[in-house]
Amino acid sequence: MMKRLICILLALALGAGLAATADETVTEIYDMDGLLAMAKAPNGRYRLMNDIDMGGVDWTPIAFSGELDGDGHGLYNLTVASAGAEIRLTRDGNMKKYETEFAGLFSTLENATVRNLRLVGADVRVENDAHCFAAILAGYVDRSEIREVSVSGRVRMNSYGVMVGVGGLAGFGCGAFDRCDAKVELVFEDRNFNSKCEEFMGGVLACGIGSVTACVVDIDGYDSCHGYVHNGGLVGMYYHCGTKYASGSVSNNIRDGRIRFFEDNKDRRAYCKAVIGESLSDPKRTKNNFDTFVRDEVKTYDTVLLPEQCDTPEYVETVVAPSGGHWGYTRHECSVCGYHWTDSYTAP
Ligand SMILES: [Zn+2]
Structure with a gap:
């Protein structure tokens, strides 16, 4: 009786698993x-x-x-x-x-x-x-x-x-x-x-x-x-x-x-x-x-x-190329107050 019950449960579990797999389409994004x-x-x-x-x-x-x-x-x-x-x-x-x-x-x-x-x-x-x-x-x-x-x-x-x-x-x-x-x-x-x-x-x-x-x-x-x-x-x-x-x-x-x-x-x-x-x-x-x-x-x-602390900031731009698995980017730094940020990333 117990064995039979286990078989049924196993079948149910497998069935559920198969159904789930069929629905689990993963859409690839490029x-x-x-x-x-x-x-x-x-x-x-x-x-x-x-x-x-x-x-x-x-x-x-x-x-x-x-x-x-x-x-x-x-x-x-x-x-x-x-x-x-x-x-x-x-x-x-x-x-x-x-x-x-x-x-x-x-x-x-x-x-x-x-x-x-x-x-x-x-x-x-x-x-x-x-x-x-x-x-x-x-x-x-x-x-x-x-x-x-x-x-x-x-x-x-x-x-x-x-x-x-x-x-x-x-x-x-x-x-x-x-x-x-x-x-x-x-x-x-x-x-x-x-x-x-x-x-x-x-x-x-x-x-x-x-x-x-x-x-x-x-x-x-x-x-x-x-x-x-x-x-x-x-x-x-x-x-x-x-x-x-x-x-x-x-x-x-x-x-x-x-x-x-x-x-x-x-x-x-x-x-x-x-x-x-x-x-x-x-x-x-x-x-x-x-x-x-x-x-x-x-x-x-x-x-x-x-x-940015300045009324008239002056930015210096530095382009850093990607290398060794690191991202490249452009760094903007205000030469007056030192505030800086990076943007324009390039993939490694
Ligand atoms: Zn500044």
């Missing part, structure tokens, strides 16, 4: 057209087959709910200048709802998995009238897994909205971030002087909940805010924001860098810390987070905080 096709079948499974130069195109953020395996390859020179079409509800610390738009490679990641992907030299810059979150990988993340994804580049928001934020990997939402890497310059400029904004900044996630494990973050943040600041080296504000997603472990991460900010607000809170700026939900565990993070608060509010 170029930007292949990436754009993901938007038409967002539940599919995809694999990058080589590095792809995203330069010279203003990328429209796409919605994705499938599986993307970067297979260690890079998307380089991604330029995002506007939010995607998707609107989702976000909630602030008081559970107030906002219809919000999102910018990044992806506007939204929902029930998605992204792994083994590199985004090299990305430039995400939006000027938004609406509520908006911007980040290099995705503006919005819902119940998604981000594993071994590395991002480098700059995110800048000139904001006229209220519920707003910039992140290295992701803007708003819930998910798991494991063994990710973010080397990012994040700049937020609040241009809304009529209502106090809820502003969020984080090297991994600007606002939301989930697990952040074994990530390496190097953040250079600038935040000029006339509302409420929530800034963290890893997560700006850790909160369920109305989702059912459970809190996770925020452990074994390394953070470097600083956030320079001001909070021009009589009701000043000025949340800015190395791991989590403000915790409204408790992570399951926070341990073994190492950092040299600097909280750099400025108490004057008349000058917008920017990485």
